[in-house]
Amino acid sequence: MKTLEFEYNYKVKFDNEIDQHQFQLRCIPRDGTHQKVLDIHYEITPKTKVTRIPDGFGNPTYVGSCLDAHSVFIFHVKGKMITSNIPLNDSHTCYPIYKYFTKLTEPSDAIKKFAKENTLDTDEKTAWNLMHKINEHMHYVPGSTDNTTTAANAFQSKKGVCQDYAHILISALRYLHIPARYVAGMMIGEGATHAWVDAYVKDHFIHLDPTNNCEADEKYIKLSHGRDFNDCILDKGLFNFTGQCHQDMEVYVKVNEI
The missing domain is CATH 3.10.620.30 (C8orf32 fold)
Structure with a gap:
């Protein structure tokens, strides 16, 4: 069994301002057969509310909208987990x-x-x-x-x-x-x-x-x-823009044992 701390940072730069940005994120871990969440913090830029819903596979999916004009979208999450080779619960359902x-x-x-x-x-x-x-x-x-x-x-x-x-x-x-x-x-x-x-x-x-x-x-x-x-796409979205808009995406991940 290990205690891990992690950081996930997703950043998209647009070469023009966009609006009506709808996003869907699957990059926040949950409790599972071999892992347990100890602590989670996340931030979104621009600031907006998100709703957590399970998808058809039980993955926690965070959906939201950035309606105002923006040229950068950032999602940053960090936290701590307990992970184990030995199952932490008895859920082994296979569909x-x-x-x-x-x-x-x-x-x-x-x-x-x-x-x-x-x-x-x-x-x-x-x-x-x-x-x-x-x-x-x-x-x-x-x-x-x-x-x-x-x-x-x-x-x-x-x-x-x-x-x-x-x-x-x-x-x-x-x-x-x-x-x-x-x-x-x-x-x-x-x-x-x-x-x-x-x-x-x-x-x-x-x-x-x-x-x-x-x-x-x-x-x-x-x-x-x-x-x-x-x-299993971790981050995707749609937005409103007339003409061409190029995106530059950066993903940074860090996992360490405590």
């Missing part, structure tokens, strides 16, 4: 939706062959083995993919980032009828947000980080989970 493919996780013939070749005698051993084999197969290359890159395309090119590693593992697991979900969050030493996979074996989830080829353990803080990246 059927995590069995089905999405556009981003539809397996290619190559992924199907890869999954079958690396199947072991239990689902749990298979999940761990697939994580190791994907880490061997892939090369971490920032900027080589984007948010629309599918598991099939990333697997074929053998390069990508944490999002792609997670999508490939999910694709292979679901092909073998092992439910799996995409997780977005933070971890010690990363400096940015990270993605990993929860695989459901027997009656519980195991937490796999194929990018780092290890368990997503008490050094990790979950922010959201879903079927794939699209269900």
Whole structure:
């Protein structure tokens, strides 16, 4: 068990003033099976009220509006968490939706062959083995993919980032009828947000980080989970502007053990 302090700072600069800005944020952690919130503080610039609602996957989602003209939007959250390898509660529900493919996780013939070749005698051993084999197969290359890159395309090119590693593992697991979900969050030493996979074996989830080829353990803080990246977008919004408006986005993440 660890006590972690974290900081998440999201900043968007617009080259022109915008208004009627509607935003949706999933970057505040909540209590879960392996984590407990001790303290949370957040600030929004421009100042505005937010409403917390759960999305369809149970992720706390903060929605709000900045109606007046502004050229900078900042969301800053910091807090403290207890994290553990041992479940802190008995909630291990796995919904059927995590069995089905999405556009981003539809397996290619190559992924199907890869999954079958690396199947072991239990689902749990298979999940761990697939994580190791994907880490061997892939090369971490920032900027080589984007948010629309599918598991099939990333697997074929053998390069990508944490999002792609997670999508490939999910694709292979679901092909073998092992439910799996995409997780977005933070971890010690990363400096940015990270993605990993929860695989459901027997009656519980195991937490796999194929990018780092290890368990997503008490050094990790979950922010959201879903079927794939699209269900776990941490920050997005719409705004009003006539003409062209360019955005410059910065995300800073820091996680330390206390």
